[in-house]
Amino acid sequence: EIVLTQSPATLSLSPGETATLSCRASESVSYYLAWFQHKPGQAPRLLIYETSNRATGIPARFSGSGSGTDFSLTISSLEPEDFAVYYCQQRSDWPLTFGQGARLEVK
């Protein structure tokens, strides 16, 4: 099973700042890495697929990068609605796995 480890577990920032979240895979997932945003009481939302492609309707302040085992999600100029939990997920191999999640909170 491919284990995804996200860091940091919690990131405290202020609106307007830039957030960088990391996701490390226990083995290569090629570029088959996605990022999701999850807010309380809402369904998770696909932000980034295949490492760096923004999903439909996702603002340009969200960007993804990486390859192989090391990936990152960058959110520039944080807006109040960006504070949430973020998950990475791989579909390179079965079983599909998610990272443990990273909480982005208001400082």
Added chain:
Amino acid sequence: EVQLLESGGALVQPGGSLRLSCAASGFTFSNYAMGWVRQAPGKGLEWVSVMFNWGAKYADSVKGRFTASRDNSKNTLSLQMDSLRAEDTALYYCVKTTAVPGRVGDFDLWGQGTMVTVSS
């Protein structure tokens, strides 16, 4: 409108069974693999199953106990859950995947979830 609507969640005793359903609308259901992802209280997201038109894949934690099925004529995905355990307690999300030749796609549409509680 493109949406997924889950139903069937309930309180069930350990060892019991439950059947979840997911009604899809707004897209050509038969063209996409569909799946289930769950979130236990206070925990992260966990993949459960993906149902293709040719068969299904399951997480090891549910293999042999859960069975996914789909009815393309009714745009419905189902999850038959047997031999339920306390650790199956979770919010179960129905998900649609993107169409990717030769492999499973990304989870690009999620329902609001249906809660399953396994407790005596």
